Amino acid sequence: MKREQLLWLLTAAAGARPLLEYQQGTKFDYPGLRFDYDRKFHITMFNDLHLADGGVLPYRPDADDKTIGVMNAVLNSEPNTDLVILNGDLISCEWVAPEDANKHIDKIMQPLLDRQLPWGTTFGNHDYSKTCNVRLMSEHQWDVGNANGRQLTWTTSSVTGDYNQVGSSNYYIPIYDSAGGGNPNLKMIIWLFDSKGGRKYQPQGEDESIADWVDERVISWFRLTRDQLNQDHGKTIPSIAFVHIPPHVTEAFQRKGGRTSTQEPGLNEEVISHQGNVCDPSGHNCDYAGKDIPFMEALVETEGLMAVFSGHDHKVDWCMKWSATKPVPNNQPAKGNGMHFCFGRHTGYGGYSDYARGGRHIVIEEDKLGQSVLETWIRLEDGTISGKVTLNATFGYDQYPAVKKTKTTGSIGDISDSGVSVENKPDTTTTTDNQTKAEGQADAQA
Template sequence: MKRMQLLWLFASMTAGTRPLIRAKNAATNYPGIQFGGDRKLSITVFSDLHFGEPESARGRHDADFKTINTMKSVLNNEQPNLVVLNGDLTSCEWVAPENANSLVDQIVAPLVERNIPFATTWGNHDASKTCSTRLMSEHMWDMKGTNGKKLSFTTSSVPGEYGQVGTSNYLIPVYSSSDASKLEMLLWFFDSKGGRVYQPNGGDMTVANWVDDKVVSWFRQSSNEFRQQYGRVVPSLAFVHIPVHAARAFQKDGGRTGATEPGLDEELIGHQGDVCDNNDNCNYNGADTPFMKALIETEGLMAVFSGHDHGVDWCMKWSKSLPYNDPTKGNGLNLCFNRHSGYGGYTDWKRGARQIVIEQDKLGKNELETWIRLEDGDVSGHVMLNATYGVDHYPKVDKLKSFVSYLEPKPAAVFAERPSSVAKPKPKSKSTTASQTKLKSTMTTRPDVQKPKTMLTKSKSSIKPTAHPKSLDVKKSSNR
């Protein structure tokens, strides 16, 4: 691949993004992230914040205020280099069109105050009849920190209508700690869509809930071009709101235990390719098969992080055969769930956020460290995603719930939760491991980059779901 072609590829994927430091090499002279002086990269992942729900929805007092406090607590403890907002930032089915951007302002306020760059994947609740993820992305575009520097990496690199490709499909490059021109890894972001078509004055039209084949083609082509340009495998991570079906197959038949894959496991996993009727009975159509195949066939992809399922927050290694899943066998790819971060949305397990730490010196070993930072400062599910993950044993997590003040009387139908099968243990003391070490990165001003025109580009292509012979189960998923 020629250098000028690579320049165009980078610009189309990341134009307008804000760096921790920018590369100076002619082929990579655009904003990205650089490993810190300690040769580490720290990422905090907030998922399922669900801003904008009225108290009448679930009876919770001051939900958005409590969510902001959770975010602030996590950020103060972790001080990350990058924040990922991994879908369902809002419950936009409750939000009027004129109020969507003000919700975005509230969500990113803790990041703006701390000058923390952020990247967004949109979820099914962000896309509604009254909310457009593309308009909200546009609103994020020029947000600046208190230091006057732009913060948002959120963009769109695949043209097409929302109903086909979604909005948040793009990547962020990560450069060496000691050489700002040396690409070390990539962060991929995908839109799993779902929700509704934006048309405030029109009908209520649903959108398919999987990563589109056109996006999969972009992913494969881009990954191959990086491999050709650099003559080596470039390690990477991926973020997508709705998990792939392999996670549900593993939950059902993969032999998960609370010791080998520690974390909450309090509901049946809802996943891409679920097709549900008006009674919330859902069947799997196999439409995410092309995306799953692309993931496991991408060399160097270490882990995929998802939200959507509020009662699940473990990681799995996809190496064994999974019945009723296509592809049946993975390549050791790690699939991880985030913790439900918001006081909006169903379930009341302690709120928190997933923390990811990648060491530059361990990139070749396909290894990273991750845990859940809880709203009270405690750490849950601290694991090493390495060659022996899934065999190593870890302490089981505490299944404790947040204190939530409800309206009276509490509507029983709304608050029905699966009861915990274990007694509540005493909370553990706060972690004092090296994982709490503050990570620092040099931050420089970036040149303004023209906003990509693909953000609002439309396509006449239609969605064509693929058939699948079997369904694992029938379940309710409308709350996700």
């Protein structure tokens, strides 16, 4: 078995502490990490690395090296990182031969292995291709990251079935308290979901598209596992989640003009491409068909879910609140539960967009879990911070500085996964009348 009954975890010396010492004598069916000595847990998220992008490499042959440089620069600027999340589109696999995929995975893992940093992966639509087998890519991460009696990666698949249907990166990571000892208390769950998309793995076959939403069998697994964890521990376990392609509610919120440059600071330079579309057999001519509604319903019903983090849209990196009191038009369900959605910064020098690269950093304090509060920002390649916000009851009403839209030199590939380019789109400045912090508090109580 890959993970059951592991006796100990070796994690970064400066990061999250292991649950158990070797041969301490207590077995855990599902090992995890714990809050650090300062009672905080730090996560750095990278998304859309797009290694081996054949559309970019002829013009920027050092793109992959520069992408790994972004990872190193961000991690050097965030030395307290306890866990790294690779949130999809690790490789532009449509350009990669079957035998070469894991070579690129090795490049991505190296900054994490060098620092002995734990990590988890979700796969994105560009990881799924007719020449890349994401199940093998997942197993390779497990074999390398968990060699020599250590566990550094949780990347796995907890939902059985054809991975073209259920995906290959649906699992959770338990986070325990900072108190120490052999029987730590479960404090938080990190859920990871596979939104799929892309193409079926069949190197000698047709170029056949895959659905771009979280499968209903995964949703059933999520509900059963979530409810069992809460029952076993006699309480609601706070949680956060990661999925590469965002659900439709994010685009509905953007389209209605709900996002502003000072209440939800960040890049807003393209129309959001989301889950739940039905396309023709070639994967084109897509229309929204509501296929992600079951996933959104499962998120809304999950008590204690603080935030969901996505990538996919390279020119968007803001956060939003899915209000329990203010419906989002043209979305089902219209009302949320006060949870937040956040996009990451495009990490890779492959893929479209030439806004400054970076990663999203997330800080959760153990003592604030009951208040559903966390802090997050974009750490750019040059070490600066962009779009720092506190996700709490009044987020969406609080005011923050608008972000600078810094670019690297030489624009490459400005067409998004949605096929829409809005490179020169001005930042949204819509405001809503009578928005007060009291309304924000109502969200927290709803």
